[in-house]
Amino acid sequence: MASEKPVNRPAALITGGTSGIGAAYAHRLAAAGYDLILTGRREKLLEKLCDELSQKHGILAGYVVAELADERQVKKIERLIKRIPRLRILVNNAGYGHPACFHEDDIAAQLDMLMVHNVAALRLTHAAVSGMIAQGRGAIINVSSVAAFMVSPRSMMYHATKVFLNSFSESLALELWDAGIRVQVLCPGFTRTDFHAKLGMGDEHPIFTRYRFMSAQKVVEISLKYLKANRVICIPGWRNKIWVFFARFIPRRLFYRALLRRARKEK
């Protein structure tokens, strides 16, 4: 953490703060006067963002370099969380896509996604909640996806891990309701971040013209508005709401037929 004298600012910890949605939360929460701890793997980006935010907003901003597929590194963040006295917001945002044919892919790669999207979120939430209950307030935001409402061949672990986040978050929200702790599950649709570039989709990729992408800033603005209103499930934007409505209520056989047609075309 940058060396400044401690004051009574609230603190937020954001996993996956290096870019995209996590970095957008960092900007918004720093502007709102939160001290920040960011996690990620690209250290140079974390360092640059922390310097920028602490100078611009006069807050403390520090980072932890951690691979969240490694349980020992997650435990390091858990220990840190337990030592932050005014932790008010935990954003479990770190995540990635990994399209692969299930039976051909290395099982370790499938388990890594379970670790990053689910086990890390579960462990960090568990570490944060008692302190928030003692303060009588706090918020947990779990970044899921519209993918939680859909299914897809070659991406089942992405969908399945996001379903877990939705179910976990909704039940936890009810469990913590009377303790004054808010729990949100954020379900964005296509968002312009580093997510697709990491999958080898450059700016010229047809996905960027085929679908309407939302900015990470807009996603976060809507998430924080929903948090204020204590709304548990946040699906930003009407287009994404329509996708979800369609996926939930279309007869399953028609849904499968459309997905199979698309999967065969993409083969």
Ligand SMILES: NC(=O)c1ccc[n+]([C@@H]2O[C@H](COP(=O)([O-])OP(=O)(O)OC[C@H]3O[C@@H](n4cnc5c(N)ncnc54)[C@H](OP(=O)(O)O)[C@@H]3O)[C@@H](O)[C@H]2O)c1
């Ligand atoms: N972009 C979309 O269209 C979209 C749509 C729906 C949901 N989401 C969800 O939004 C969340 C944020 O993604 P984004 O779109 O903002 O993508 P992004 O720009 O690539 O950011 C992902 C963040 O997660 C971190 N991360 C990924 N894998 C990690 C690992 N194994 N260990 C530690 N940190 C890891 C990354 O850190 P480093 O890069 O430093 O390693 C980065 O900070 C994800 O949970 C994603 O599933 C994205």
